[in-house]
Amino acid sequence: MLSDKTIEIVKSTVPLLAEAGTVVTDHFYKRLFSHNPELKNIFNMSNQDTGRQQFALFNALAAYAQNIDNLAVLKEALARINHKHTSLNILPEHYPIVGAHLIGTLKELIPEQFTADVEYAWREAYGVLADICITEEAALYAHSKNNHGGWVGTRQFEITDKHVESEFVTSFTLTPVDGKAVITYKPGQYIGIKVKPEGAEYEEIRQYSISQKSNAKNYRISVKKECQPKPGVVSNFLHSLEQGARVELYPPAGDFILKNEATPVVLISAGVGQTPMMAMLQTLLSGDKSQAISYLHACENSREFSFKGYLAQQTAMHPQLKTFTWFNQGGEECDFTGLMDLTVLEASLPISEGAFYLCGPASFMAYVKGQLLDLGVQSSNIHYEIFGPHQAL
Numbered sequence: 001m002l003s004d005k006t007i008e009i010v011k012s013t014v015p016l017l018a019e020a021g022t023v024v025t026d027h028f029y030k031r032l033f034s035h036n037p038e039l040k041n042i043f044n045m046s047n048q049d050t051g052r053q054q055f056a057l058f059n060a061l062a063a064y065a066q067n068i069d070n071l072a073v074l075k076e077a078l079a080r081i082n083h084k085h086t087s088l089n090i091l092p093e094h095y096p097i098v099g100a101h102l103i104g105t106l107k108e109l110i111p112e113q114f115t116a117d118v119e120y121a122w123r124e125a126y127g128v129l130a131d132i133c134i135t136e137e138a139a140l141y142a143h144s145k146n147n148h149g150g151w152v153g154t155r156q157f158e159i160t161d162k163h164v165e166s167e168f169v170t171s172f173t174l175t176p177v178d179g180k181a182v183i184t185y186k187p188g189q190y191i192g193i194k195v196k197p198e199g200a201e202y203e204e205i206r207q208y209s210i211s212q213k214s215n216a217k218n219y220r221i222s223v224k225k226e227c228q229p230k231p232g233v234v235s236n237f238l239h240s241l242e243q244g245a246r247v248e249l250y251p252p253a254g255d256f257i258l259k260n261e262a263t264p265v266v267l268i269s270a271g272v273g274q275t276p277m278m279a280m281l282q283t284l285l286s287g288d289k290s291q292a293i294s295y296l297h298a299c300e301n302s303r304e305f306s307f308k309g310y311l312a313q314q315t316a317m318h319p320q321l322k323t324f325t326w327f328n329q330g331g332e333e334c335d336f337t338g339l340m341d342l343t344v345l346e347a348s349l350p351i352s353e354g355a356f357y358l359c360g361p362a363s364f365m366a367y368v369k370g371q372l373l374d375l376g377v378q379s380s381n382i383h384y385e386i387f388g389p390h391q392a393l
C-alpha cells in the first residue's frame with residue numbers, strides 16, 4: 001500500500017509531467033536504449049520512429065500519477081498492457097531496468113523539482129505498479145504454460161498455407177514444427193510473432209489478430225502489406241515468406257474478446273480490422289443458431305475487400321447472419337457508398353440489447369462509436385481495442 005504522503009507527492013507531479021510533455025519519454029527511451037540496447041529487440045522500433053510509443057508511455061505515466069489513489073479506474077488499461085507484455089515476453093527482470101531509467105530521466109530533466117522526497121515517492125509508486133504488473137503477467141504466463149498445447153517464450157512454427165485475401169491482405173496458416181497441439185484461444189486474441197527481417201539490425205516482435213476460430217492445431221493470421229507512410233518492416237517481410245518458411249511465436253494473448261453472451265451481436269470492422277472479426281464470426285456461427293449476428297464492414301473498394309467469398313457463402317448458409325458493406329469508392333459489390341453511416345440501419349440494429357464489437361483504424365472506431373452512442377447504444381455495450389500503443393478514443 002502506498003502512504004498518503006507518496007500519493008500526494010506523485011499527484012502533485014502531474015502538472016510537471018504535463019509541462020515536460022513527451023520530452024520526458026523521448027529522453028527516457030534514448031537513455032534506456034543507450035544503456036540497454038538489447039531491449040530494442042522487444043520494443044517496436046517503428047513505433048519509436050513515429051513517436052507513437054513515446055506518446056503512449058507519456059499518457060500511461062500521466063494516467064498512473066493522476067489515478068494513483070484509485071487504481072480501479074486503470075484496471076482495463078492495465079489488463080490490456082499486461083496481455084501485450086506477455087506477447088512480448090516482458091519478464092520481472094525488465095521492470096527494475098525501466099524503473100531506474102525512469103527515475104534517472106526525471107532527475108536529469110527536472111533536477112530542481114525532483115527533490116529527495118519526490119524521488120522516494122516515485123520509487124515507491126513505480127515499485128507498486130511493477131508488482132501489480134508482475135503478478136498479473138505471472139498468471140497469464142502460467143495459463144499459457146499449463147494448458148494443453150501451451151508454452152512460454154518462443155516456439156517454432158512453419159507457414160503451412162499462404163492465401164491471398166485481397167489486394168494487400170494475405171493469410172498465413174502457422175503450424176508448430178514439433179507437430180504437437182497448440183493452446184486454444186478466445187476469438188479476438190492475437191499472437192506475438194518474432195522475426196528478423198533481412199537487413200534489420202534487431203529482431204522485431206509484432207502482434208497479429210488470429211483470423212480463424214480456435215482449432216488446437218494451428219493459427220491463422222491475415223496480414224496487410226503496409227505501404228503508407230512507408231513500407232512496414234515486418235508486414236512486408238512476412239509477405240515475402242513462402243510456404244515452408246519458419247517463424248517464432250509467443251502464445252495467444254489479448255483481452256478484446258467475444259463475450260459469451262446470448263444477446264444479438266454486431267461486428268463492425270474497417271480495412272484489415274476484419275481479422276479478429278473473422279475469428280469471432282466463425283465462433284458465433286458454430287454456436288447457437290438462434291443468436292442474431294450482424295456483420296458490418298467498410299473498406300475502400302472491392303479489391304481491398306478481404307474474405308468476400310467466405311462472407312457471401314456464410315450469409316447464404318446462415319439465416320441468422322446479416323452482412324452490410326460500405327465501399328468508400330462505391331461499386332456494384334457493396335451495399336452502400338462512402339463511409340459507414342449507421343443511420344441507414346437504425347431500424348434493424350439491436351440498439352438496446354446488442355453487444356457491439358469494433359475494429360479498424362482508431363479514427364474509424366471513434367466515428368462509429370459516436371454514431372452508436374447517438375443511436376442510443378450504451379457505452380458499456382461497445383467493445384473495441386486500439387492496436388499498438390494504447391490511446392483513448
Ligand SMILES: NC(=O)C1=CN([C@@H]2O[C@H](COP(=O)(O)OP(=O)(O)OC[C@H]3O[C@@H](n4cnc5c(N)ncnc54)[C@H](O)[C@@H]3O)[C@@H](O)[C@H]2O)C=CC1
Binds near residue numbers: 300
Ligand atoms: N486486433 C486489432 O485491434 C486490429 C486492429 N487493426 C487496425 O485496423 C486498422 C485497419 O487499417 P487499414 O486496413 O489500413 O484501414 P484503411 O486506412 O484502409 O481504412 C479502411 C476503411 O476505414 C474507413 N475509415 C478510415 N478512416 C476513417 C475515418 N476517419 N472515419 C470514418 N471511416 C474511416 C474507410 O471506410 C476506409 O475505407 C489499422 O489501424 C490496424 O491497426 C487491424 C487488425 C487487428
